[in-house]
Amino acid sequence: MRIDKYLSNLKYGSRTEIKKLIKDKKVIVNNEVIKNNDFKIDLKNDSVLIDGKVIPYFEELNLVLNKPSGYLSANKDNLHKTVIDLIDEPFNRYDLKISGRLDLDTEGLLVLTTSGEFAHEITSPNSNILKTYEVLLDKDCNDFTELEKGVIIKDGKGNEYLAKAIAISRLGFCKIKIVIDEGKFHQVKRMFEKIGYIVIGLKRVKIGNLELGDLKIGEYRIFKREELLWQIYYC
Incomplete structure (x- = not known):
C-alpha cells in the first residue's frame, strides 16, 4: 500500500x-x-x-472496554460523551464498530471491532451468543420462575417477543445475575419490569466466553475473537 x-x-x-x-x-x-x-x-x-x-498495523483490531455509566454507545454525539472518547492513540485512528450497545446508564463489557462481520456475528440472534449481566433491583427478588419460563415484552420497534432467562441466580440482597441469548432494546430492564421490579443498576460482565476480568471502569484491552467465540472455533 x-x-x-x-x-x-x-x-x-x-x-x-x-x-x-x-x-x-x-x-x-x-x-x-x-x-x-x-x-x-x-x-x-x-x-x-x-x-x-x-505506528502499529492491525489487520483486525478488537477491543474489550469496561464502559462507564454516562457514556453513549456511539462513535459521535453532540450531547453526550461517547465510548470512542475513551479510546487513546493509536487505536482511535481505526474505524471501530460498536457491537452489542449498552444504554447510557449501563456499565460493563462492550466490544469495539474493525470487523463488521465479527460485530454482526456477536449481535445476530442466529449466533445465540450468551450475554451475562449483574442487575441491581429496587427490592429483593427470590422467585425467578416467570423469567425462566419467559415473559412477553416489546422490542425497540414495539413488536412483542418472548424473552427468557437462560440462567438466573441471586448474588445478594437486591442483586441478581442473569444470562440471556439475545440482548434487544432495554431487554433486561423490561424483563424485570414485567414481573414488578425496577432495575436501578445494570452491568454486563460477559459475552460468550469473553469476560471483563480485572479491567477497571473506562479501561480496555486488545483481544482475539477466539476469546469470545471459543466454542464456535474449537468445538
Missing part, C-alpha cells in the same frame, strides 16, 4: 498534510526516511514511525 494512503486511512491528515509530513522527513519506514508519497509499504512486515513514534 502507498504510504500516503496508509497514513490517510489512519487519519493522519489530508493529502496535503501527509505530503508535508513526508517533506519534513517525519515519516520513517524500516529506519529509512521516506521522501516520496507513493512509497509502497508491506503492512504486515514494515515498521512505520512518525515523529519517532511507532
